[in-house]
Amino acid sequence: MTALIEVTAPPALEPSRRTWRRFLQHRMGLVGAAMLLVALVVAVFAPLIAPYDPYESVRVNILDIYQKPSAAHLLGTDDGGKDVLSSLIYGARVSLVVGFAAAAIALVIGGLIGIVAGYRGGWVGSLLMRITDFFLVIPDLALQIVLVAIIGPSLGTIIVVIGALGWTTTARLVRSQTLTVRERKYVMRARAIGAGDAHILRRHILPAVLPLMLANMVLVISLAILSESTLAFLGLGDPTVISWGQMLNFAFGRGAVSAGAWWALLPPGFAIVWVVLGTTLLGTALEDALNPRLKRHHLEAPGGDVARDRPVLDIPPPALDVAAPILRVRELAVEFDSPDGPLRAVDGISFDLRRGETLGLVGESGCGKTTTVLGILRLLPPGGRIVGGQVWFDGEDLLSLDGRDLRAFRWTRLSLVFQGAMNAMNPVRTIGDQIAEAIRLHAPDTSKAEANRRAGELLERVGIGRRRANEYPHTYSGGMRQRAMIALALACEPDVIIADEPTTALDVMIQAQILELLGGIARDFGMGIILVTHDLGVVAQVCDRVVVMYGGGLAEENEAAPLFATPQHPYTQQLLLSFPDLAHPDRPLRGIPGSPPRLDAMPPGCRFAPRCPYVFDRCHVERPPEYPTAVGGRATCFLLDPDEETRR
Amino acid sequence: MSGRGGYLLRKIGWALVTVLVVVTFNFLLFRVLPGDPAKSGMRDPRLNPAAVETLRARFGLDKEVFLDLESGGNPFDTQFTAYLGALSRGDLGTSYAFRDQEVSTLIGQALVNTLWLVLPSQFLAILLGAGLGLFAAWRRGRPLDLAALTFSLFMWSLPTFFLGIILLVAGANWFGLPTSGRITIGNDFASFWDLAWDVGRHLLLPTLTLTLVLLGEYMLIMRSSVLDVFGEDYILTARAKGLSTYRIIRHHALRNAMLPMVTLIALNLGFTVSGAIQVEAVYSWPGLGALTVNAVADRDYPVLQGAFLLIAVAVVIANLAAELIYGWLDPRVSEG
Numbered sequence: 001m002t003a004l005i006e007v008t009a010p011p012a013l014e015p016s017r018r019t020w021r022r023f024l025q026h027r028m029g030l031v032g033a034a035m036l037l038v039a040l041v042v043a044v045f046a047p048l049i050a051p052y053d054p055y056e057s058v059r060v061n062i063l064d065i066y067q068k069p070s071a072a073h074l075l076g077t078d079d080g081g082k083d084v085l086s087s088l089i090y091g092a093r094v095s096l097v098v099g100f101a102a103a104a105i106a107l108v109i110g111g112l113i114g115i116v117a118g119y120r121g122g123w124v125g126s127l128l129m130r131i132t133d134f135f136l137v138i139p140d141l142a143l144q145i146v147l148v149a150i151i152g153p154s155l156g157t158i159i160v161v162i163g164a165l166g167w168t169t170t171a172r173l174v175r176s177q178t179l180t181v182r183e184r185k186y187v188m189r190a191r192a193i194g195a196g197d198a199h200i201l202r203r204h205i206l207p208a209v210l211p212l213m214l215a216n217m218v219l220v221i222s223l224a225i226l227s228e229s230t231l232a233f234l235g236l237g238d239p240t241v242i243s244w245g246q247m248l249n250f251a252f253g254r255g256a257v258s259a260g261a262w263w264a265l266l267p268p269g270f271a272i273v274w275v276v277l278g279t280t281l282l283g284t285a286l287e288d289a290l291n292p293r294l295k296r297h298h299l300e301a302p303g304g305d306v307a308r309d310r311p312v313l314d315i316p317p318p319a320l321d322v323a324a325p326i327l328r329v330r331e332l333a334v335e336f337d338s339p340d341g342p343l344r345a346v347d348g349i350s351f352d353l354r355r356g357e358t359l360g361l362v363g364e365s366g367c368g369k370t371t372t373v374l375g376i377l378r379l380l381p382p383g384g385r386i387v388g389g390q391v392w393f394d395g396e397d398l399l400s401l402d403g404r405d406l407r408a409f410r411w412t413r414l415s416l417v418f419q420g421a422m423n424a425m426n427p428v429r430t431i432g433d434q435i436a437e438a439i440r441l442h443a444p445d446t447s448k449a450e451a452n453r454r455a456g457e458l459l460e461r462v463g464i465g466r467r468r469a470n471e472y473p474h475t476y477s478g479g480m481r482q483r484a485m486i487a488l489a490l491a492c493e494p495d496v497i498i499a500d501e502p503t504t505a506l507d508v509m510i511q512a513q514i515l516e517l518l519g520g521i522a523r524d525f526g527m528g529i530i531l532v533t534h535d536l537g538v539v540a541q542v543c544d545r546v547v548v549m550y551g552g553g554l555a556e557e558n559e560a561a562p563l564f565a566t567p568q569h570p571y572t573q574q575l576l577l578s579f580p581d582l583a584h585p586d587r588p589l590r591g592i593p594g595s596p597p598r599l600d601a602m603p604p605g606c607r608f609a610p611r612c613p614y615v616f617d618r619c620h621v622e623r624p625p626e627y628p629t630a631v632g633g634r635a636t637c638f639l640l641d642p643d644e645e646t647r648r
Numbered sequence: 649m650s651g652r653g654g655y656l657l658r659k660i661g662w663a664l665v666t667v668l669v670v671v672t673f674n675f676l677l678f679r680v681l682p683g684d685p686a687k688s689g690m691r692d693p694r695l696n697p698a699a700v701e702t703l704r705a706r707f708g709l710d711k712e713v714f715l716d717l718e719s720g721g722n723p724f725d726t727q728f729t730a731y732l733g734a735l736s737r738g739d740l741g742t743s744y745a746f747r748d749q750e751v752s753t754l755i756g757q758a759l760v761n762t763l764w765l766v767l768p769s770q771f772l773a774i775l776l777g778a779g780l781g782l783f784a785a786w787r788r789g790r791p792l793d794l795a796a797l798t799f800s801l802f803m804w805s806l807p808t809f810f811l812g813i814i815l816l817v818a819g820a821n822w823f824g825l826p827t828s829g830r831i832t833i834g835n836d837f838a839s840f841w842d843l844a845w846d847v848g849r850h851l852l853l854p855t856l857t858l859t860l861v862l863l864g865e866y867m868l869i870m871r872s873s874v875l876d877v878f879g880e881d882y883i884l885t886a887r888a889k890g891l892s893t894y895r896i897i898r899h900h901a902l903r904n905a906m907l908p909m910v911t912l913i914a915l916n917l918g919f920t921v922s923g924a925i926q927v928e929a930v931y932s933w934p935g936l937g938a939l940t941v942n943a944v945a946d947r948d949y950p951v952l953q954g955a956f957l958l959i960a961v962a963v964v965i966a967n968l969a970a971e972l973i974y975g976w977l978d979p980r981v982s983e984g
Binding site for chain 2: 441
């Protein structure tokens with residue numbers, strides 16, 4: 001059992017070569033790093049670059065004040081007759097020193113509080129988080145002003161004050177990261193074998209938290225630089241050093257506006273923008289690279305979800321009579337965009353669904369079964385595209401439907417029960433309301449009261465009292481939510497319901513009830529059902545026919561009884577062996593060695609070849625076509641080749 | 649509904665605790681740290697000990713700070729209780745810089761002026777920011793989204809006071825707008841409308857500055873919270889049901905996306921305050937921010953203390969309001 005549901009690909013939080021590559025692909029981050037580098041070089045080599053020494057005291061000559069830019073003063077002079085360019089160059093020192101030093105303080109405080117709160121938890125953790133909340137509420141700048149005003153403005157004070165107030169976001173970030181790592185399997189394992197706190201913190205928590213902290217530090221630096229310049233502009237800068245905020249304070253307060261001396265105002269302002277923009281870009285790129293949020297987006301499908309130039313099959317649609325299949329899928333192929341080119345998730349799957357039939361679509365995680373049904377429903381996530389094949393539904397070409405026609409087709413002919421109904425309902429609308437919405441959408445003449453009454457009936461049909469129609473999803477248990485989802489799927493009395501892992505994450509008793517419910521509905525309403533699952537027990541219980549998928553394609557298809565009794569494809573055989581058999585409870589369970597192929601590393605020949613016990617040379621070079629089997633089904637395996645010569 | 653009542657009580661209780669901590673913090677800040685003029689005045693060597701004692705008694709500094717367990721008298725007759733007592737009467741002391749002016753009167757007027765500036769900016773920024781953020785999220789990765797992101801990033805990097813200066817110069821030179829204060833001083837206004845026109849012209853630039861600064865932030869928040877919602881399974885359900893994109897956004901995405909938005913607006917109130925302080929400093933707008941900055945320059949500690957207390961408490965209360973709105977919007981809060 002575990003061999004089937006073992007989930008691969010852990011979230012990549014630890015830095016790796018891949019992180020580094022992602023960062024390099026991030027053009028924003030490189031621009032930011034370059035901008036910061038320029039500022040650093042200017043700050044370090046200020047005495048060499050600056051044409052004058054702005055700290056040198058000179059007698060102010062009235063004629064020197066606010067001189068226009070000239071060859072002698074490239075950016076003119078300021079209110080004290082000093083060279084603006086030189087002050088600008090030296091100002092970089094203060095900004096960067098304050099930025100880095102304050103961020104370092106914030107990082108230490110925030111890191112400590114975050115790690116302790118996340119690792120210790122308990123009352124210590126919640127007290128620390130309460131303190132963090134308190135500092136999040138208190139307006140930063142107001143407190144900075146008060147503190148610097150009371151203590152007295154010196155560079156050290158400013159650094160300490162900005163650092164001591166700037167740690168809240170770091171603390172929250174570090175805490176949540178620590179919490180995640182603490183619950184990881186390898187940390188639990190280390191704890192179980194008796195590793196001490198110090199060991200776990202040093203070997204497991206810190207390596208996972210530090211990179212994220214450093215990325216966060218870059219953002220804290222940008223905030224600190226902004227704070228410093230603001231304080232200096234408000235007259236709370238260290239009077240003994242030249243900073244950009246102070247230059248603006250003097251120029252703005254001493255008549256640069258009325259003198260029209262834009263050169264005294266714009267350069268220091270844009271210098272601040274330069275450094276803050278650079279650090280922000282760099283920090284954002286680092287965070288993205290460390291913690292890529294490849295968000296799903298269920299609304300957009302740029303360029304459409306069906307490739308225009310896909311090869312058209314020369315197969316006629318099924319005849320329009322009662323005996324013909326209601327759904328016919330032929331050679332369906334789906335690709336996903338990836339940085340390394342398109343990946344083929346489904347590669348030429350074909351099957352039929354007859355009216356009133358229950359079909360099981362079975363396979364390990366990642367074999368393409370969910371992608372197949374999402375493709376049929378035209379609900380592929382962005383980046384996913386149907387690149388080949390045909391889908392007919394009751395004589396209609398599903399892949400050519402668009403816009404209004406597609407929306408009218410949805411739910412009235414084909415509806416869906418989702419994997420994990422926990423989140424399939426909108427949490428801020430009542431269940432009844434969401435069912436009534438579907439009814440009124442497709443039958444706009446229905447009155448609100450009538451739709452609500454029907455929603456209540458449907459809930460009653462699935463074993464939930466109509467009284468509970470006015471409740472929100474969070475008040476329902478997991479099993480009830482799945483029932484409500486089935487009621488929703490029935491709302492427009494469709495011809496076919498696709499149920500994607502409808503019983504996963506439910507306990508065994510509830511599983512049985514849900515399956516019974518689905519079976520009863522199929523009988524009562526004469527609906528066809530496609531049941532997508534990795535659980536062969538579920539399939540054996542309710543399905544008339546079974547399609548076994550492997551590596552994006554068909555492995556075997558047959559009626560349920562012969563498939564379970566005499567599996568023909570080696571994969572089906574192995575799959576059955578890894579499941580408990582009630583008739584032979586003493587038979588040892590065997591997992592399938594190896595793991596399913598990754599999309600970016602498909603074997604060239606048969607997809608199952610690397611794990612197949614009967615593998616021979618031909619399997620590694622050629623993809624087996626579908627062969628009819630002796631027991632009435634079809635399977636993709638060279639062992640079934642009628643020509644004995646080639647069977648080696 | 650008891651769950652929701654509990655939520656309400658918890659939030660109000662937490663806000664009260666926060667206010668109490670702010671008050672204590674404020675009290676300590678101006679006593680523990682150096683720079684209290686009452687104390688520094690007493691260090692003047694020309695004063696004889698008797699005069700110092702008189703001064704100490706007058707400022708109440710002869711009492712214990714928190715608890716008096718030694719003198720045998722009332723243990724609660726301390727500096728802190730005296731401070732709390734004065735606070736409860738609305739007495740925040742007298743300004744040093746404006747002779748004979750009560751601090752409470754000064755900051756009361758300033759608060760009204762600040763609200764004139766902050767409320768319209770906040771309203772505009774939230775409205776525009778939410779709209780633009782929604783649009784950007786819907787068109788993720790398209791030119792409009794990238795333009796909106798670039799704008800926000802640039803606004804984020806632009807110090808508020810610098811944007812204020814730029815707009816001030818542009819507005820004064822090209823549109824002849826007033827650049828400082830709330831009203832043209834020494835003018836006789838023929839009618840109420842003349843007065844309103846004058847105040848409106850004064851308000852225009854500061855409001856524009858603050859709106860632009862807040863706008864970028866709110867747009868980013870809305871964009872990411874809408875993107876979160878668009879990734880939820882119930883949006884897929886809505887699409888599978890056959891709802892059009894417009895209906896999905898209107899009936900399923902908007903309210904759900906507003907939930908984190910409300911929380912984040914509350915968390916960002918400090919950002920609003922910071923923006924208001926800078927805008928007021930640039931445009932000499934006679935609000936709490938300008939009052940604070942001037943009090944720093946004048947070493948006017950009673951005003952500084954009062955203004956900081958008011959700002960902090962106002963933010964705590966606004967935060968509480970946001971939490972209560974959240975509780976009203978989201979049916980799940982009764983769970984905890």
